[in-house]
Every structure is written in C-alpha cells, then in structure tokens.
Amino acid sequence: MNNKKVFRWWWSWESEKIEKWIEAQEGQGWHLVKVKSNLMRFQFVKGSPRTMRYVFDYQNNVDIDYKQLYEDAGWEQVYAKDNWYLWRKSYPADQPELRPEIYSDVDSIIQRNNRIKKTLITVGLVLIPILIMNMVVQPMWQIRTSILVVYLLIFILFLYGVNRLATQNRRLQGKSKSLKN
Amino acid sequence: MNEITRSYLPMTETAFYILLTLQKVHYGYGIMQDVEKLTNGRIKLGAGTIYGSLSRMEKDQLIEVVGEENRRKSYTATKLGRELLQQEIARISELYHNAIQMEGNNNE
Numbered sequence: 001m002n003n004k005k006v007f008r009w010w011w012s013w014e015s016e017k018i019e020k021w022i023e024a025q026e027g028q029g030w031h032l033v034k035v036k037s038n039l040m041r042f043q044f045v046k047g048s049p050r051t052m053r054y055v056f057d058y059q060n061n062v063d064i065d066y067k068q069l070y071e072d073a074g075w076e077q078v079y080a081k082d083n084w085y086l087w088r089k090s091y092p093a094d095q096p097e098l099r100p101e102i103y104s105d106v107d108s109i110i111q112r113n114n115r116i117k118k119t120l121i122t123v124g125l126v127l128i129p130i131l132i133m134n135m136v137v138q139p140m141w142q143i144r145t146s147i148l149v150v151y152l153l154i155f156i157l158f159l160y161g162v163n164r165l166a167t168q169n170r171r172l173q174g175k176s177k178s179l180k181n
Numbered sequence: 182m183n184e185i186t187r188s189y190l191p192m193t194e195t196a197f198y199i200l201l202t203l204q205k206v207h208y209g210y211g212i213m214q215d216v217e218k219l220t221n222g223r224i225k226l227g228a229g230t231i232y233g234s235l236s237r238m239e240k241d242q243l244i245e246v247v248g249e250e251n252r253r254k255s256y257t258a259t260k261l262g263r264e265l266l267q268q269e270i271a272r273i274s275e276l277y278h279n280a281i282q283m284e285g286n287n288n289e
Contacts, residue, residue, distance in 0.1 A: 063236070066232055068253055070229075072213075075228060107195070108230040112229070
C-alpha cells in the first residue's frame, strides 16, 4: 500500500494536536499530498521519512502579500480555504530545536486565538435566530424538543471551545507580561 | 499621545526591531533577515508574527506602505512611528546607564 486516505475530526481550538499528528505521519514516510473536506480528510503517499513542520493559520481577509511573505520565509502552502491555511516547511531531523514557527511571539498566538474565538461566537450567535425560527414553524413538540437538545449541545460545545481559547490566552498573557516579548 | 500609541510602550522586541529596521524602506522578508542579522540569530521573527505586526502597525499609523512589487509591500516608519521609537530608545538607554552605574558601584 503506497497511498492512504485518513479521516480525522478535530476542533478549531486544538490545531496543535493535528499538526503533530501530520508531522508524525511524515516521520514515518507518509507524505501529505492533499487535504479535503474542510481539513478533515488527509491523503498521504508513501515515500522516505521527512522532518516537516506543519502549522495551521487562521486569518480573516488576508492581504495579497500574505502568501508571498510566508513563501519568502520558506513556507509552502498546502491548503487555503475559509480563512484556514495549512503551511509546511522542512527542517533538519537532528536539530529539533530548529522546528520552525510562524508565530515567534506570544502576542501573535493570542491574536490568532482571538480570531478563532470571534468566529465561534459569531456562528453561535447566528444559530440563535435559526433556532427560534425552527421553534416557531415546527408544530410537533417532540421534534421541537429534539431540535432544542441538538442546539443546546452545539452551544455547549462552542462555549467549551471559546473557554479553552480564553484559558490558553490568559496563560499566554501572564507569560507575555513577565517577558514582554 | 492616545490610547493606541501608548499601548506600544514599553515596546515588545518585535515592534522595536520592526520600527528600527523601518527607518529605511523594507518589505516583510527583508525585515526578518535584517532582525536576524542584527541580533546574531537570537530573534527569528515568524512570518505570521511579521504579517500580523505589520498590518496592526500600519492600521495604527506607525508605519506606512510606500510601494508594492511582485505581491510584496514595502514599508517605512511614519513620523509617529519614529517618535515612539525615540521614546523607547530613551527608556532603554536609561535602563542601560542605570545598570552600568549600579554594576560599577557593586564592583567597588
């Protein structure tokens, strides 16, 4: 088998986990060739092991110079859709301390988390009128209850995500103040 | 000085070195290379950090776009940006001189 497609579900507040997973695949010689289905389906081709840094970026309305700047810095774009970007760059296998980063300071990571947080909150708020609409037009109380339960679960999940990002930012902010870096 | 410009002081190393290199005209990757050279490799600015910082500093009018070529924008510091940099340099000089002076006293 020299080709495989893997489906991986992940949440926007845990991108580091999926980055590490792809990097481990590359370490075993599985080269990422394609990403589809909103960053959930990953297609790999077998080759020789590579030490490759993969990093997700989340940006609203990027300028024309966004891609060029990253490419100048040696990054290759693997995916770009709906404000999500996946970049990769190889580094020496025997020098793990050279694992490259797109964000070199704490403030940039806090700002990226805030962008993801804002999107989660916006989508969450948009769901409210849709929920009310469904409640109004749906005559059967059994279906109304099911819809309500589903929406509540989605809201809880979104709140959990927002809270996770906020917690991470508070931790980072403490670091930012003590180092001012 | 308003709330936004005051938030830059004291300055982060990222903002400081961006303003310092933008005394001349530079594009994003040029800043990254310059800063790495100036600090002997200690500070390697990430592409995302540079991109975000340049956008924000442009919005806050500390720097401005002076050209665009092959999808690369070139920037330079504005009068406001240069003033903020001078204030930060004054603050760092004070730190430096006080440090030297106290060190001198300790060694006597």
